[in-house]
Amino acid sequence: MGKTITEVAKATGFSITTVKLVVNNKAKQYRISEKTQIKIKDYVKEHGIMINQVARSLKLNKTNTLGLVIPRLTNRFFSSLAQLLEQLCCDNGYQLITVCSGDSPEREEEVSKNLIARGVDGLFIVPSSKEQQLLSIKYARNKPIVFLDRNFEIEGQSTVISDNYAGFLQLSKAILKKSTSDIYLISGDNNLPSIKHRLQGFVDAHKDLKKTLVHNWIISVPHNQANDGFEGMKALHKELKQLPEAIVFSSLPILEGALHYLKLHYGVIPSQLIIGTFDDHNMLDFLPNSTYSVKQDTKTIVENCCSIMLSLLKNIHTKPANYVVKPKLIHRN
Amino acid sequence: MGKTITEVAKATGFSITTVKLVVNNKAKQYRISEKTQIKIKDYVKEHGIMINQVARSLKLNKTNTLGLVIPRLTNRFFSSLAQLLEQLCCDNGYQLITVCSGDSPEREEEVSKNLIARGVDGLFIVPSSKEQQLLSIKYARNKPIVFLDRNFEIEGQSTVISDNYAGFLQLSKAILKKSTSDIYLISGDNNLPSIKHRLQGFVDAHKDLKKTLVHNWIISVPHNQANDGFEGMKALHKELKQLPEAIVFSSLPILEGALHYLKLHYGVIPSQLIIGTFDDHNMLDFLPNSTYSVKQDTKTIVENCCSIMLSLLKNIHTKPANYVVKPKLIHRN
DNA sequence: CTGTTAGCGCTTTCAT
DNA sequence: ATGAAAGCGCTAACAG
Numbered sequence: 266m267g268k269t270i271t272e273v274a275k276a277t278g279f280s281i282t283t284v285k286l287v288v289n290n291k292a293k294q295y296r297i298s299e300k301t302q303i304k305i306k307d308y309v310k311e312h313g314i315m316i317n318q319v320a321r322s323l324k325l326n327k328t329n330t331l332g333l334v335i336p337r338l339t340n341r342f343f344s345s346l347a348q349l350l351e352q353l354c355c356d357n358g359y360q361l362i363t364v365c366s367g368d369s370p371e372r373e374e375e376v377s378k379n380l381i382a383r384g385v386d387g388l389f390i391v392p393s394s395k396e397q398q399l400l401s402i403k404y405a406r407n408k409p410i411v412f413l414d415r416n417f418e419i420e421g422q423s424t425v426i427s428d429n430y431a432g433f434l435q436l437s438k439a440i441l442k443k444s445t446s447d448i449y450l451i452s453g454d455n456n457l458p459s460i461k462h463r464l465q466g467f468v469d470a471h472k473d474l475k476k477t478l479v480h481n482w483i484i485s486v487p488h489n490q491a492n493d494g495f496e497g498m499k500a501l502h503k504e505l506k507q508l509p510e511a512i513v514f515s516s517l518p519i520l521e522g523a524l525h526y527l528k529l530h531y532g533v534i535p536s537q538l539i540i541g542t543f544d545d546h547n548m549l550d551f552l553p554n555s556t557y558s559v560k561q562d563t564k565t566i567v568e569n570c571c572s573i574m575l576s577l578l579k580n581i582h583t584k585p586a587n588y589v590v591k592p593k594l595i596h597r598n
Numbered sequence: 599m600g601k602t603i604t605e606v607a608k609a610t611g612f613s614i615t616t617v618k619l620v621v622n623n624k625a626k627q628y629r630i631s632e633k634t635q636i637k638i639k640d641y642v643k644e645h646g647i648m649i650n651q652v653a654r655s656l657k658l659n660k661t662n663t664l665g666l667v668i669p670r671l672t673n674r675f676f677s678s679l680a681q682l683l684e685q686l687c688c689d690n691g692y693q694l695i696t697v698c699s700g701d702s703p704e705r706e707e708e709v710s711k712n713l714i715a716r717g718v719d720g721l722f723i724v725p726s727s728k729e730q731q732l733l734s735i736k737y738a739r740n741k742p743i744v745f746l747d748r749n750f751e752i753e754g755q756s757t758v759i760s761d762n763y764a765g766f767l768q769l770s771k772a773i774l775k776k777s778t779s780d781i782y783l784i785s786g787d788n789n790l791p792s793i794k795h796r797l798q799g800f801v802d803a804h805k806d807l808k809k810t811l812v813h814n815w816i817i818s819v820p821h822n823q824a825n826d827g828f829e830g831m832k833a834l835h836k837e838l839k840q841l842p843e844a845i846v847f848s849s850l851p852i853l854e855g856a857l858h859y860l861k862l863h864y865g866v867i868p869s870q871l872i873i874g875t876f877d878d879h880n881m882l883d884f885l886p887n888s889t890y891s892v893k894q895d896t897k898t899i900v901e902n903c904c905s906i907m908l909s910l911l912k913n914i915h916t917k918p919a920n921y922v923v924k925p926k927l928i929h930r931n
Numbered sequence: 932c933t934g935t936t937a938g939c940g941c942t943t944t945c946a947t
Numbered sequence: 948a949t950g951a952a953a954g955c956g957c958t959a960a961c962a963g
Contacts, residue, residue: 267714267739271940280950281941296948319655319717320940323955328652330716338671338681348671348698360712362695365681379693381600383663384652406600491880521880528883532931536886547824547854548881550861553869598865604956613934614957629932653956656939 267315277308288314322384330360331574332380333389336368340489341517342544342561343391346413349567350389357575359386368454368488370397377401381408387574389413398422409577411570415459416587423577423585425569429459429543432559432592433466436541437513438474439557439594444510444539446476451497451523452515453489460515463543467513479509486519494522502530511539517546524552545595555598565590600648610641621647655717663693664907665713666722669701673822674850675877675894676724679746682900683722690908692719701787701821703730710734714741720907722746731755742910744903748792749920756910756918758902762792762876765892765925766799769874770846771807772890772927777843777872779809784830784856785848786822793848796876800846812842819852827855835863844872850879857885878928888931898923 270288274281279301286295287305322328331354335343351361362380366373373393377400380388387409392398395417401410402422409423416424440448450467454460464483471478484501486493497519502508508527514520520542527534536553545560569588576583603621607614612634619628620638655661664687668676684694695713699706706726713721720742725731728750734743735755742756749757773781783800787793797816804811817834819826830852835841841860847853853875860867869886878893902921909916 267737269940282943282951283949285942286949298948301948315711315715317656317717317940318715319652319661320955321942322652323650323656323939323957324941324943326955338677338684339674341672341674344671344677351671351698355709360695360697360716362693364693365684376688378648382648382651383693384650404600521883525880525883528930533886534884546881547858548879548884550854550858551867551881551884553866553886597861602956615935615959616933618958619933631932634932650956653939654958656941656955657957657959659939 268309268312269317270314273305273308273312273314276312277305279305326384327386328384329358330362330383330385331387331389332377332385333361333363334366334373334377334380335363335391336393336489337365338363341546342563345563346567349563350570353567353571357571366391366393368393370394373397374400374404378404381405387411387578389570389574391415392417395419407581409574409581411573411577413566413570415457417458421585423573423587425566425573425588425590426459427561427566428589428591429462430466430469432543432561432594433463433513434470434473435466435594436543436557436559437467437470439596440511440513440539440541441470441474441476443555446471447479447510448513448539449479449482449484449501449509449511450513450515451484451486451494451501451519453486453493453497453519454515455485463515489516489518491518491522491525494519494524495526496522498523498526502526508535508538511541513541515543517542517544549595549597552597556596558595558597559592560595561592562590601642601645602650603647606638606641606645606647609645610638612638659717660719661717662691663695663716663718664720664722665710665718666694666696667699667706667710667713668696668724669726669822670698671696674879675896678896679900682896683903686900686904690904699724699726701726703727706730707733707737711737714738720744720911722903722907724748725750728752740914742907742914744906744910746899746903748790750791754918756906756920758899758906758921758923759792760894760899760925761922762795762925763799763802765876765894765927766796766846767803767806768799768927769876769890769892770800770803772929773844773846773872773874774803774807774809776888779804780812780843781846781872782812782815782817782834782842782844783846783848784817784819784827784834784852786819786826786830786852787848788818796848822849822851824851824855824858827852827857828859829855831856831859835859841868841871843870844874846874848876850875850877882928882930885930889929891928891930892925893928894925895923 274284286292287302292302338344347363354361364376370393389411390401391414398417412424416426484497486497524534539555541557543559545558549556573586607617619625620635625635671677680696687694697709703726722744723734724747731750745757749759817830819830857867872888874890876892878891882889906919
């Protein structure tokens with residue numbers, strides 16, 4: 266399956282132009298004779314034809330591919346993002362290439378360069394640091410970039426992020442209204458703007474409701490991973506010697522790790538603990554606890570990303586757009 | 599950032615060959631003069647250089663890309679698979695392109711063709727049906743393919759799968775030893791060989807332990823998705839009017855859906871229910887129940903896939919290899 | 932030590 | 948109605 270267009274031309278004895286006209290259904294338009302059409306179509310029916318996209322890309326200086334750089338696929342938010350974006354890109358004639366940076370700036374630089382060298386027509390990037398975001402802009406040159414999920418406040422760039430502040434403001438208020446103010450926060454990667462905004466939402470919820478933050482209200486852990494959550498929970502537990510009324514987690518992996526600690530320590534997850542977390546997952550159903558989760562609107566995020574990219578692809582000088590997508594608070598129990 | 603090699607040659611006044619020799623650090627070997635080296639290196643330092651991989655690929659008829667076709671990224675097993683495989687391919691000089699088929703044969707055909715037209719050097723495929731597996735072999739022609747996770751028993755192909763039978767045999771025995779034989783199975787996509795083997799393991803565990811299967815022991819649902827699990831649980835519950843001692847689920851999404859039904863119906867997950875499932879997830883920690891899960895050895899699977907692919911890439915006539923990777927039973931509580 | 936050249940398969944423009 | 952040819956940027960082989 267899959268002769269090249271040139272091979273078909275050689276085999277049938279017609280020129281490349283004629284073959285192309287026939288296979289692109291422009292035969293009528295250019296009045297190619299019936300005989301010729303039939304001969305070519307028969308050959309194609311028997312042997313198949315497959316346009317070599319590499320050669321096409323070289324000639325047109327356009328690959329019809331787009332790159333997506335995310336921290337990791339095992340994070341549910343990013344995997345849904347990748348899946349939806351792939352589908353949407355495909356619907357618009359583009360093949361998405363997804364790569365993981367592991368949140369390491371070096372790796373992000375490497376994979377981004379790689380994607381550009383491979384000739385992607387544009388890039389979606391979840392930047393791991395301000396420096397990397399700037400470097401990407403430099404490397405991509407005149408290729409369109411849309412920054413996703415995080416924006417290190419660089420002027421003139423297109424960005425699509427969730428409203429992290431509003432999400433945690435709403436979540437924290439909901440919990441504060443249910444409970445006293447005995448509420449702690451375990452948070453990873455606090456230098457990320459998205460996390461900073463979440464923290465601010467948590468703090469402002471207290472202010473708005475005229476509640477005071479508990480002493481040592483935040484446990485900071487280095488990253489957004491399960492083992493960080495485990496250590497954070499351990500630290501909090503060691504300090505308090507007991508469980509508070511409520512704990513809020515800056516992300517799902519942190520929550521996973523923290524609950525693993527509790528399970529190890531208590532044998533079960535203490536069900537009276539009120540739990541808040543950024544990001545949602547079906548498996549929160551598994552908990553007996555009252556849980557509040559901030560579900561990001563992945564569909565809208567992806568649609569915005571894609572529409573920005575398509576305008577940028579049409580005209581690189583399109584004015585940059587900055588979307589902030591509202592998440593949704595989900596309550597269980 | 600990123601002049602082409604030709605541009606550098608023009609700008610510095612040297613020939614393409616000389617420039618290549620210098621940037622590839624073969625200057626010494628070919629005794630390029632110091633002066634020339636410095637001139638070229640200075641220019642590159644200032645303007646950067648970026649090899650156009652598209653042109654390179656066209657010339658060499660090799661793109662250094664590999665394709666991975668999976669049902670969906672939102673399934674945890676497949677996302678870890680993709681993430682690990684991407685890393686391993688990268689370590690070996692290949693860029694992985696992951697696409698989702700949604701378990702639809704039509705879409706699988708479309709994306710596979712697309713990958714081949716884009717010139718991937720080889721393909722990893724989780725086939726959705728026997729017909730598609732055969733079609734992929736036909737389309738790929740002389741490109742290497744490794745089939746993953748499922749094998750519809752086609753001769754002469756390289757495959758890497760988990761030992762589904764052993765996994766469920768072990769899991770079912772563990773549960774049967776703990777409980778009476780009041781144990782049901784909710785299972786989706788029963789026409790997949792992997793699922794068939796799991797069912798057989800379930801049945802044979804009863805045989806081996808001389809227990810009899812309960813009446814109507816299996817609830818079959820069409821697919822491997824959460825809403826299928828929801829419907830399956832509903833059906834079982836309607837039939838029994840109560841909960842059995844134990845339920846085994848053919849996959850995590852099915853379990854998710856089923857527990858969502860229980861949560862809706864009972865308000866909490868009844869903690870006396872013993873739960874068994876294929877695939878593992880940290881979030882099973884969240885359950886108060888006694889759970890048994892079969893954790894696939896993703897790392898070994900990926901390593902096997904990659905090593906087969908690399909030999910096939912070296913020599914397409916390498917004898918096909920068939921790996922069956924042992925999973926691990928995980929017990930909680 | 933350095934330069935030249937053919938050609939990968941395609942698109943596009945211009946000729947018949 | 949059909950064909951010819953240039954050229955995208957690179958590699959590899961050969962030529963000085």
